[in-house]
Amino acid sequence: MATNRQRKTRADGERTRRAILHEAVRLATLDGLEGLSIGNLADALGMSKSGLYAHFGSKEELQLAVIDEAGGIFRAEVIDPAIAAPPGLGQLVAVCDAFFDHLKRRTLPGGCFFAGAILEMGTRPGRVRERVSAFQADFLRLLRSFAAAALDREELPADEDPELLAFELNGIILAANARFVLSDGADGLGVARTATRRRLGLASDARAAATWDSV
Amino acid sequence: MATNRQRKTRADGERTRRAILHEAVRLATLDGLEGLSIGNLADALGMSKSGLYAHFGSKEELQLAVIDEAGGIFRAEVIDPAIAAPPGLGQLVAVCDAFFDHLKRRTLPGGCFFAGAILEMGTRPGRVRERVSAFQADFLRLLRSFAAAALDREELPADEDPELLAFELNGIILAANARFVLSDGADGLGVARTATRRRLGLASDARAAATWDSV
DNA sequence: CCTACCGATCGGTAGG
DNA sequence: CCTACCGATCGGTAGG
Numbered sequence: 001m002a003t004n005r006q007r008k009t010r011a012d013g014e015r016t017r018r019a020i021l022h023e024a025v026r027l028a029t030l031d032g033l034e035g036l037s038i039g040n041l042a043d044a045l046g047m048s049k050s051g052l053y054a055h056f057g058s059k060e061e062l063q064l065a066v067i068d069e070a071g072g073i074f075r076a077e078v079i080d081p082a083i084a085a086p087p088g089l090g091q092l093v094a095v096c097d098a099f100f101d102h103l104k105r106r107t108l109p110g111g112c113f114f115a116g117a118i119l120e121m122g123t124r125p126g127r128v129r130e131r132v133s134a135f136q137a138d139f140l141r142l143l144r145s146f147a148a149a150a151l152d153r154e155e156l157p158a159d160e161d162p163e164l165l166a167f168e169l170n171g172i173i174l175a176a177n178a179r180f181v182l183s184d185g186a187d188g189l190g191v192a193r194t195a196t197r198r199r200l201g202l203a204s205d206a207r208a209a210a211t212w213d214s215v
Numbered sequence: 216m217a218t219n220r221q222r223k224t225r226a227d228g229e230r231t232r233r234a235i236l237h238e239a240v241r242l243a244t245l246d247g248l249e250g251l252s253i254g255n256l257a258d259a260l261g262m263s264k265s266g267l268y269a270h271f272g273s274k275e276e277l278q279l280a281v282i283d284e285a286g287g288i289f290r291a292e293v294i295d296p297a298i299a300a301p302p303g304l305g306q307l308v309a310v311c312d313a314f315f316d317h318l319k320r321r322t323l324p325g326g327c328f329f330a331g332a333i334l335e336m337g338t339r340p341g342r343v344r345e346r347v348s349a350f351q352a353d354f355l356r357l358l359r360s361f362a363a364a365a366l367d368r369e370e371l372p373a374d375e376d377p378e379l380l381a382f383e384l385n386g387i388i389l390a391a392n393a394r395f396v397l398s399d400g401a402d403g404l405g406v407a408r409t410a411t412r413r414r415l416g417l418a419s420d421a422r423a424a425a426t427w428d429s430v
Numbered sequence: 431c432c433t434a435c436c437g438a439t440c441g442g443t444a445g446g
Numbered sequence: 447c448c449t450a451c452c453g454a455t456c457g458g459t460a461g462g
Contacts, residue, residue, distance in 0.1 A: 016431090030338050035249060038457065050459085051431050059457060109338065115393075116334040122396030123245050123325045133397050164413065167406050170393075171386030178330075178389060179382075181337030182348050195383050231447090253441065265443085266447050274441060 017055050020045060021069040024062065028070070029110025032120050033063050033128065060128060067131045070113040074135075077102040079142065088150035089200060092169065095146065096196040099173050104186040112177045114139075140166050156201070165199075172196055232270050235260060236284035239277065243285070244325025247335050248278050248343065275343060282346045285328040289350075292317045294357065303365035304415060307384065310361065311411040314388050319401040327392045329354075355381050371416070380414075387411055 023044055028036045038059060042049045056062040078098045085094035103111055110116065118136055121129045143166035150156045156165075176192035197204040238259055243251045253274060257264045271277040293313045300309035318326055325331065333351055336344045358381035365371045371380075391407035412419040 032247060032249070032335060034247070037455080039455065048432060049457085050433080053458070054431060057458095111334070111337075118393050119326070119331040119334060119396055120247060122393075123399070136393070136397060164406060164410055167390055167394075168383075168387065168410050168414070171388075171390035171410070172383065173386075174389040174393060175382055175386035178333050178337075178351070178385075181334055182351060184338070191379060191382050195379055195386070198379065199383070252439080254439065263448060264441085265449080268442070269447060272442095 013055075018069075020052065020055060021065055024066045025070045025073065025113060026108055026110075028066055029108040029113050029116060033066065033117055034120065036063075036066070038062070060126070063128045064131055067117065067128070067135070070108075070117075071135050073107060074102075074112075074114065074139075077105070077107060079139075082142075082146070088146065088153040089155035089202075091146040092143070092150060092165075092200055093196065093202065095143065096169060096173065097193065100176060100189045100192055103177065103180045104189060111181045112173075115174055115177045140170060143169055168199060169196065172199065228270075233284075235267065235270060236280055239281045240285045240288065240328060241323055241325075243281055244323040244328050244331060248281065248332055249335065251278075251281070253277070275341070278343045279346055282332070282343070282350070285323075285332075286350050288322060289317075289327075289329065289354075292320070292322060294354075297357075297361070303361065303368040304370035304417075306361040307358070307365060307380075307415055308411065308417065310358065311384060311388065312408065315391060315404045315407055318392065318395045319404060326396045327388075330389055330392045355385060358384055383414060384411065387414065 020041070024036060024041055027041060027044065031037075031040070038049050038052050041062075042052055052062070056065060078095060081098040082091050082095035085091045099112075114132065114135060117132045121132050144162045147156070147160070147162035147165040151158070151160055151162065172192055172195050175195075176189060179188045179192070180186065194204045235256070239251060239256055242256060242259065246252075246255070253264050253267050256277075257267055267277070271280060293310060296313040297306050297310035300306045314327075329347065329350060332347045336347050359377045362371070362375070362377035362380040366373070366375055366377065387407055387410050390410075391404060394403045394407070395401065409419045
């Protein structure tokens with residue numbers, strides 16, 4: 001069978017593609033989606049520029065694939081753990097804690113990919129901007145749905161507004177990322193965890209908050 | 216007097232310098248501090264690249280001057296109005312509202328200069344990063360001092376923590392900027408104003424919040 | 431996936 | 447402030 005004689009299988013290509021994208025997401029959190037250059041990425045991977053063009057036809061196609069890869073990482077490290085938590089209030093705490101863990105784990109050297117991508121691409125019309133915007137909209141929708149579930153279960157005061165709560169928790173997340181990037185360390189994530197609990201009306205264990213930073 | 220025969224006075228040079236920097240800050244909110252190129256800036260000003268090098272010896276010197284100029288704009292539009300407000304709680308509301316006005320006024324096309332600069336330069340060691348970091352630290356200190364004053368005046372519950380409150384208000388500000396950049400409009404600043412008031416325990420006038428967006 | 435190349439643009443300099 | 451230039455790097459292509 002002729003189709004089996006190829007030296008590189010489709011699976012090999014897929015594996016290479018994933019390896020390229022993972023490195024590209026890492027570099028993009030340091031240099032931005034525009035600052036990410038094909039030459040730099042090729043050097044980091046020990047391959048040639050034209051090798052990258054064989055996988056992605058243009059820089060824009062690479063950027064779109066990088067956004068999807070970053071979305072997969074975010075889903076695996078932040079969203080999936082939250083969905084697995086107890087519905088309602090439990091998911092609201094879990095999604096924030098999972099985000100802080102995502103930072104502390106340093107999967108990506110420059111902190112949250114999307115926090116940076118929103119500000120970098122937000123003013124540049126095009127497919128890249130729309131892809132980033134759609135991911136952020138999905139995330140805010142998820143926060144709102146967790147908040148609505150918590151309200152249904154009467155785990156929050158009846159006059160709470162899911163839209164407002166989602167906005168504020170997103171703010172705590174962005175402030176935590178900014179602090180993480182500037183301090184170049186997990187210092188100060190304790191205050192983010194305390195802020196999350198205060199906003200949700202949960203007891204903020206002062207002893208635990210103090211140790212979070214040193215973990 | 217030989218010193219008076221020069222055709223261009225020092226004041227002329229200073230005026231040119233300010234014109235360069237104002238345009239540079241605007242461009243930097245669209246392309247970032249690294250994406251800001253000497254060639255682009257020279258074209259936008261109708262002058263030559265070497266004309267810019269006469270004012271700033273290197274790109275890093277230009278970036279540092281741009282940060283100072285952006286700091287001046289932020290002080291004039293956000294910090295000074297807040298300091299002029301009634302001490303304590305009044306200043307906390309005023310600084311957030313002044314920030315939202317700063318966005319709505321569209322002084323800078325890409326939203327808040329520092330929100331972007333923190334994420335772009337936070338992972339690039341050097342003088343530029345330190346300058347941006349110092350400005351953000353000063354701003355957080357200002358928020359903390361307003362919060363401490365409000366506590367002293369018993370305008371906030373006695374168990375409030377100025378550090379925590381400053382962190383959360385900074386988060387609301389960052390979330391408002393992200394929403395502004397993505398929506399490319401002032402839509403949605405109403406929820407930021409409502410969030411500010413809710414956090415500070417103030418009555419959030421629903422009618423007023425609804426009209427804020429349409430103003 | 432490679433080498434070898436394209437025109438455009440980058441930050442920066444020489445000399446005026 | 448200008449023209450004219452430098453080497454390096456940009457995104458992308460030809461041809462294999």
